[in-house]
Ligand SMILES: Nc1ncnc2c1ncn2[C@@H]1O[C@H](COP(=O)(O)OP(=O)(O)OP(=O)(O)O)[C@@H](O)[C@H]1O
């Protein structure tokens with residue numbers, strides 16, 4: 694497949710430990726692809742390979758058919774955004790400013806001078822501000838625009854983190870465990886939101902979702918890749934993957950043990 698993100702036979706080792714072994718997967722435009730697997734399966738490592746925090750020892754990545762060597766600071770320019778673990782918001786900025794900060798690469802002047810009240814391009818700043826407000830509105834949190842992130846419930850902060858990632862107008866959004874710490878209602882809201890991302894009017898966005906939460910992955914993904922001990926043990930549509938004996942063994946078995 695030419696368009697979108699592809700991993701080809703990616704391998705990652707940490708010393709003697711093989712965290713990823715011969716992993717291939719694709720995320721095409723408009724797709725929501727999930728990566729699941731038990732603790733230590735390699736999900737975060739895979740996420741970090743795509744973000745550029747971890748370098749693959751073997752294999753290659755491509756974006757729209759071209760070789761991709763991800764670097765964390767260059768991701769948004771490539772049209773890739775990610776959410777940060779624990780929401781990673783700036784405590785000293787308002788919600789709106791945090792979301793604006795996610796889009797600074799789209800402005801011709803830096804946001805920092807603007808936030809410091811220095812002379813600036815008013816038009817650029819206004820554009821950023823309007824776009825940030827629109828994203829907050831889309832996510833149903835416009836009412837918190839002027840709040841300090843630290844004062845907000847976790848579920849709202851988490852959505853602010855998502856807004857900040859979307860403010861960068863990504864074509865591909867990377868999510869690592871976005872349901873972590875959310876209650877059932879908030880997971881439902883999140884699921885609806887993720888399902889809508891490929892259908893956004895202005896900036897449609899594919900999603901690579903790395904997630905422990907089985908229900909969320911089943912509810913939102915077009916395709917699912919199941920990792921166990923760094924290897925792909927199953928891949929396909931949610932219904933097929935759910936029934937796959939390898940998945941039941943590797944993942945559901947572990948989940949049942951944990952729940953017990
Ligand atoms: N920086 C590192 N150095 C050494 N080993 C690592 C490192 N990062 C991950 N590992 C190991 O690689 C394997 C895969 O870890 P990874 O964090 O990718 O799993 P995971 O699927 O995200 O697990 P979880 O569900 O607990 O988040 C594990 O055995 C882990 O201990």
Ligand SMILES: [Mg+2]
Nearest residue numbers: 733736737738
């Ligand atoms: Mg992880």
